[in-house]
Amino acid sequence: MILWLSTFAFSIASALLPFLPMEAYILGAGATEAGTATAISLGIAAGAGATVGKIVWYEVARRGSTSKWAQKQLSKPKIKNGYERWVERMQGRPWYAAAVIFVAASVGIPPLLAMAAVAGLLKMPMWVFIPTVFVGRSIRFSLLFLGVDFAIH
Template identity: 40%
Template sequence: MTLFWSVLGASIGSALLPLINIEIILTGAVSQAPGHEWALVIAATIGQMLGKILWYWGGTHVERAPWVNRQLQKPAAKASLDKWHERAEGRPWFTAGLLFVSAFSGFPPYAVTAVLAGILRVPMWIFLVTGTLGRGLRFWVVVFGASSLFGWLS
């Protein structure tokens, strides 16, 4: 049970600070808790989504920061943001697909996508469902892949 909470905490930290690699932590955790793979997947997924909600929330309030607001008024930044707004506007499946792919693959980086989702005012439920599914599937692949590898090595 302690490992569950450790993975949850590390996952929140990883979501907020991308230099912490939750996939490596999960791989190590699998070696310490064989038979508890699902608990590790759930802990990592919940932790990541808790952290990414903060990135999303930050995106919804990004205009309040004077420096960011000045940057967003520059023609290139404004054009880029307008382009993304046009792509997302009225296309929930495109938006959901992009969020899912980013959550699963890490490309584009999910922290960046979370902020962009907040800026574009993507409904929170779309962000949560796609992120949870994408991150959960990603961590399932990592945990069960590592579990299989450790089983094969022993």
């Protein structure tokens, strides 16, 4: 239970702070426990924690999009072009937007942190955002835990 809770907590921190890679944690934690059920359970804990952290980024973007700082950032040509490109791709296309978020959550391309912010700016419905991130991250982290378990044990 302690490993499950620490995995959940570290995953929240990792989702908020990009310099704390969850994958490095998985290498260490996965080496201490064995078994398919444990690996999947830890992957789900990590997925849940990552979802909590990305909800924070989503909300910061959603609520801060009208701030003076955000408007100043969005007026910079490079940021504005990227933002407008994602808005054009995702606005009014909920299935496409959900697919992009799922790929970002499960594969990491495009980066999920950036896509969580875009989802917040576009006000993607939370009932789409939360399960999409949770399922994608849980699959990713479960497969990583399973890979470590397979390689070590």
